Amino acid sequence: QQASGQSSSKPKKVMVIGGDGYCGWATALHLSNKGYEVAIVDNLVRRLFDHQLGLDSLTPIASIQNRIRRWKSLTGKTIQLFIGDICDFEFLSEAFKSFEPDSAVHFGEQRSAPFSMIDRSRAVYTQNNNVIGTLNVLFAMKEFSEECHLVKLGTMGEYGTPNIDIEEGFLTITHNGRTDTLPYPKQASSFYHLSKVHDSHNIAFTCKAWGIRATDLNQGVVYGIRTDETAMHEELSNRLDYDGIFGTALNRFCVQAAVGHPLTVYGKGGQTRGYLDIRDTVQCVELAIANPAKPGEFRVFNQFTEQFSVNQLAKLVTAAGAKLGLDVQTKSVPNPRVEAEEHYYNAKHSKLSELGLVPHLLSDSLLDSLLNFAVQYKDRVDTAQIMPSVSWKKMGAKPKTVSV
Amino acid sequence: QQASGQSSSKPKKVMVIGGDGYCGWATALHLSNKGYEVAIVDNLVRRLFDHQLGLDSLTPIASIQNRIRRWKSLTGKTIQLFIGDICDFEFLSEAFKSFEPDSAVHFGEQRSAPFSMIDRSRAVYTQNNNVIGTLNVLFAMKEFSEECHLVKLGTMGEYGTPNIDIEEGFLTITHNGRTDTLPYPKQASSFYHLSKVHDSHNIAFTCKAWGIRATDLNQGVVYGIRTDETAMHEELSNRLDYDGIFGTALNRFCVQAAVGHPLTVYGKGGQTRGYLDIRDTVQCVELAIANPAKPGEFRVFNQFTEQFSVNQLAKLVTAAGAKLGLDVQTKSVPNPRVEAEEHYYNAKHSKLSELGLVPHLLSDSLLDSLLNFAVQYKDRVDTAQIMPSVSWKKMGAKPKTVSV
Numbered sequence: 001q002q003a004s005g006q007s008s009s010k011p012k013k014v015m016v017i018g019g020d021g022y023c024g025w026a027t028a029l030h031l032s033n034k035g036y037e038v039a040i041v042d043n044l045v046r047r048l049f050d051h052q053l054g055l056d057s058l059t060p061i062a063s064i065q066n067r068i069r070r071w072k073s074l075t076g077k078t079i080q081l082f083i084g085d086i087c088d089f090e091f092l093s094e095a096f097k098s099f100e101p102d103s104a105v106h107f108g109e110q111r112s113a114p115f116s117m118i119d120r121s122r123a124v125y126t127q128n129n130n131v132i133g134t135l136n137v138l139f140a141m142k143e144f145s146e147e148c149h150l151v152k153l154g155t156m157g158e159y160g161t162p163n164i165d166i167e168e169g170f171l172t173i174t175h176n177g178r179t180d181t182l183p184y185p186k187q188a189s190s191f192y193h194l195s196k197v198h199d200s201h202n203i204a205f206t207c208k209a210w211g212i213r214a215t216d217l218n219q220g221v222v223y224g225i226r227t228d229e230t231a232m233h234e235e236l237s238n239r240l241d242y243d244g245i246f247g248t249a250l251n252r253f254c255v256q257a258a259v260g261h262p263l264t265v266y267g268k269g270g271q272t273r274g275y276l277d278i279r280d281t282v283q284c285v286e287l288a289i290a291n292p293a294k295p296g297e298f299r300v301f302n303q304f305t306e307q308f309s310v311n312q313l314a315k316l317v318t319a320a321g322a323k324l325g326l327d328v329q330t331k332s333v334p335n336p337r338v339e340a341e342e343h344y345y346n347a348k349h350s351k352l353s354e355l356g357l358v359p360h361l362l363s364d365s366l367l368d369s370l371l372n373f374a375v376q377y378k379d380r381v382d383t384a385q386i387m388p389s390v391s392w393k394k395m396g397a398k399p400k401t402v403s404v
Numbered sequence: 405q406q407a408s409g410q411s412s413s414k415p416k417k418v419m420v421i422g423g424d425g426y427c428g429w430a431t432a433l434h435l436s437n438k439g440y441e442v443a444i445v446d447n448l449v450r451r452l453f454d455h456q457l458g459l460d461s462l463t464p465i466a467s468i469q470n471r472i473r474r475w476k477s478l479t480g481k482t483i484q485l486f487i488g489d490i491c492d493f494e495f496l497s498e499a500f501k502s503f504e505p506d507s508a509v510h511f512g513e514q515r516s517a518p519f520s521m522i523d524r525s526r527a528v529y530t531q532n533n534n535v536i537g538t539l540n541v542l543f544a545m546k547e548f549s550e551e552c553h554l555v556k557l558g559t560m561g562e563y564g565t566p567n568i569d570i571e572e573g574f575l576t577i578t579h580n581g582r583t584d585t586l587p588y589p590k591q592a593s594s595f596y597h598l599s600k601v602h603d604s605h606n607i608a609f610t611c612k613a614w615g616i617r618a619t620d621l622n623q624g625v626v627y628g629i630r631t632d633e634t635a636m637h638e639e640l641s642n643r644l645d646y647d648g649i650f651g652t653a654l655n656r657f658c659v660q661a662a663v664g665h666p667l668t669v670y671g672k673g674g675q676t677r678g679y680l681d682i683r684d685t686v687q688c689v690e691l692a693i694a695n696p697a698k699p700g701e702f703r704v705f706n707q708f709t710e711q712f713s714v715n716q717l718a719k720l721v722t723a724a725g726a727k728l729g730l731d732v733q734t735k736s737v738p739n740p741r742v743e744a745e746e747h748y749y750n751a752k753h754s755k756l757s758e759l760g761l762v763p764h765l766l767s768d769s770l771l772d773s774l775l776n777f778a779v780q781y782k783d784r785v786d787t788a789q790i791m792p793s794v795s796w797k798k799m800g801a802k803p804k805t806v807s808v
């Protein structure tokens with residue numbers, strides 16, 4: 001069922017929007033390696049956030065220009081680069097007209113929940129950037145690439161934590177003796193997660209009204225750093241965020257363990273979510289591209305491989321740390337978020353497996369390698385950035401300046 | 405249960421956002437008449453749309469300044485006026501700080517589905533204006549008016565036309581042996597309707613995270629023109645839109661009947677929706693204000709009184725026209741929208757009745773008075789504006805200029 005980029009006479013073209021980011025960079029290289037013709041579209045705003053907030057990736061990352069040059073010199077493969085903002089439709093149109101993508105993988109959003117909860121202007125920025133950017137992608141597809149398949153990164157966080165099983169995008173409901181299959185109800189809990197809910201609704205509508213073909217990947221929390229391609233050279237290295245704003249659960253814990261900081265469990269630690277290895281992110285996206293949605297189809301896949309509670313993650317990291325001789329402590333910190341700390345969670349995720357996903361599971365060895373990575377770079381850690389600094393309840397309308 | 409603005413020692417203050425518009429103007433006068441202290445917040449952009457698209461209200465309408473002056477001279481009651489854009493947070497903050505509202509009724513959005521489907525820039529304008537405007541209102545409430553009750557105008561169109569009964573905002577679902585009450589699944593079918601879905605999700609989140617108290621009024625299609633207050637003087641007259649972009653179903657049919665234009669039934673005409681008289685809009689809003697949501701509560705009322713198919717409306721208008729000696733024809737025109745033309749529809753709407761709503765039903769006499777109104781002003785009708793001019797499927801990315 002899986003077709004590689006090379007299998008047809010002409011290589012398939014994939015536009016990777018947000019291709020300078022954590023998931024996007026790994027995906028762009030992976031697809032290029034698999035024979036797809038790849039173009040990256042990115043305005044590099046993620047690098048600006050780091051400058052503005054005084055944050056940095058654990059791993060040193062090269063400029064996007066040097067990344068792409070290094071990839072070319074190592075593999076002979078060209079990645080096209082369009083630097084610009086997808087909220088600027090004139091720019092996006094030129095990128096679509098010049099590249100003529102068969103698929104557009106859209107990672108290009110402000111993706112941090114805490115960032116969206118810093119202050120009003122960041123909340124507004126997040127929803128505007130994500131919603132309008134995605135609208136522009138939809139219009140560009142309608143106008144310039146009718147056959148193009150949109151592969152859009154959503155998040156498992158769109159569903160919240162309902163007291164019933166989470167299905168993949170749709171739910172068949174029987175009510176007062178009648179039955180219909182409807183979009184799964186959404187209960188997002190940050191302005192960022194909400195922006196993804198808005199996107200999903202907008203995309204579903206354009207599939208129906210315009211015949212757009214789209215796959216919404218409701219992705220779980222991504223962990224890990226190495227993929228086959230980024231491991232080829234240090235200039236290809238991916239970013240790894242560990243700070244309280246952009247760092248995600250497991251990545252943060254590994255860095256905390258490496259520097260001897262207690263693992264920061266928010267509240268009771270019963271928060272359960274879906275997780276996946278970044279090597280599975282790139283695999284899932286490839287599967288979605290190789291098996292496109294039909295014209296007019298709005299398809300939703302839950303993209304994760306295993307679910308864990310925060311407490312389970314803390315235990316796994318503690319055990320893996322012990323093997324490396326690290327004495328890992330855990331500390332409950334007041335939960336900066338508004339979320340259930342103990343809840344039912346059972347989310348389905350069979351559609352990508354049916355397409356052929358062979359997951360990398362979170363085994364000890366994997367934790368070791370992520371932990372080893374964190375230990376290797378631990379001198380780069382700014383411990384002042386580890387604790388959560390953004391409160392859901394206390395967020396205010398006034399612009400929040402960053403203290404140094 | 406119903407408390408008027410005067411019943412407490414100090415009159416309650418209501419900020420009517422969008423108070424120069426069709427529903428907002430009628431509501432502002434009604435609340436002022438009932439003893440509430442009223443402030444109107446509006447940037448008058450609705451009047452600008454008319455200029456830009458070459459449209460006009462059937463009824464001549466006075467400037468907002470003259471409307472308010474006339475109201476004062478007739479009743480002695482003052483309505484405060486804040487002219488500005490709620491997307492401008494600096495302006496909105498000043499309005500909140502200076503007026504200190506007990507309730508904010510939010511009508512201030514771009515509310516035409518066809519307008520949002522003209523071209524990309526209007527789609528983006530609609531979602532940006534509505535979503536960011538509402539976010540700003542939420543932040544202003546959090547920052548300056550913690551106790552303020554938000555009464556937000558949503559639309560019945562958020563639900564789409566599911567094959568099961570439509571409940572008021574929430575649905576209790578049993579799935580795989582477990583049960584939860586979740587937000588009712590949304591299937592909106594224009595960028596305008598989608599903006600309302602986005603608003604609802606954003607508001608629900610802030611109720612949970614910040615303790616905002618909010619009532620989301622999922623309003624049906626409003627018809628009619630006279631309310632007790634707007635009928636007091638021609639300078640208080642409300643607007644009546646009949647054109648293909650801002651005109652809504654029943655209002656349009658009455659004007660079409662008055663000028664001898666065949667009633668424009670889109671497609672098969674089986675599209676069924678909830679309708680209400682504008683006198684009930686003002687009554688519902690008053691009921692919501694007088695019986696506020698609790699802190700942290702996100703409450704949803706379906707605000708309509710009767711449901712009709714387009715074909716049923718056409719029949720009612722034809723019969724009422726005959727009584728006035730009008731020979732009313734009906735013509736099916738190709739449906740410019742993407743929507744089911746025959747479908748199940750059964751939407752609940754008991755919560756406002758439980759609070760005391762006494763509906764004005766669509767009787768012959770009512771149709772007569774609306775029709776009479778249309779006949780009275782029929783010389784003002786620009787028949788070139790009657791046919792639908794915006795196509796859901798053909799909408800493009802390019803800015804659409806208006807032909808004269």
Ligand SMILES: NC(=O)c1ccc[n+]([C@@H]2O[C@H](COP(=O)([O-])OP(=O)(O)OC[C@H]3O[C@@H](n4cnc5c(N)ncnc54)[C@H](O)[C@@H]3O)[C@@H](O)[C@H]2O)c1
Nearest residue numbers: 018020021022023043044045046085086108109111219222
């Ligand atoms: N990292 C995770 O754990 C995770 C989990 C679930 C879903 N996701 C989703 O996957 C996607 C990628 O996440 P990530 O972790 O790689 O984020 P990231 O911030 O590392 O990458 C996003 C990239 O998009 C770019 N971008 C943002 N706005 C843009 C705009 N308007 N125009 C052009 N480029 C723009 C940024 O510069 C950045 O390079 C996001 O949509 C995110 O919501 C990520």
Ligand SMILES: NC(=O)c1ccc[n+]([C@@H]2O[C@H](COP(=O)([O-])OP(=O)(O)OC[C@H]3O[C@@H](n4cnc5c(N)ncnc54)[C@H](O)[C@@H]3O)[C@@H](O)[C@H]2O)c1
Nearest residue numbers: 422424425426427447448449450489490512513515557626
């Ligand atoms: N008319 C109906 O049949 C109907 C049906 C269902 C729901 N609604 C909802 O009720 C509300 C009012 O509808 P209406 O028919 O009175 O619309 P309208 O266009 O006549 O009035 C809206 C008013 O809001 C103002 N406005 C828009 N954006 C603004 C901004 N950013 N800042 C300040 N003011 C702004 C406009 O100038 C206008 O005066 C809308 O939210 C609409 O979606 C209306």
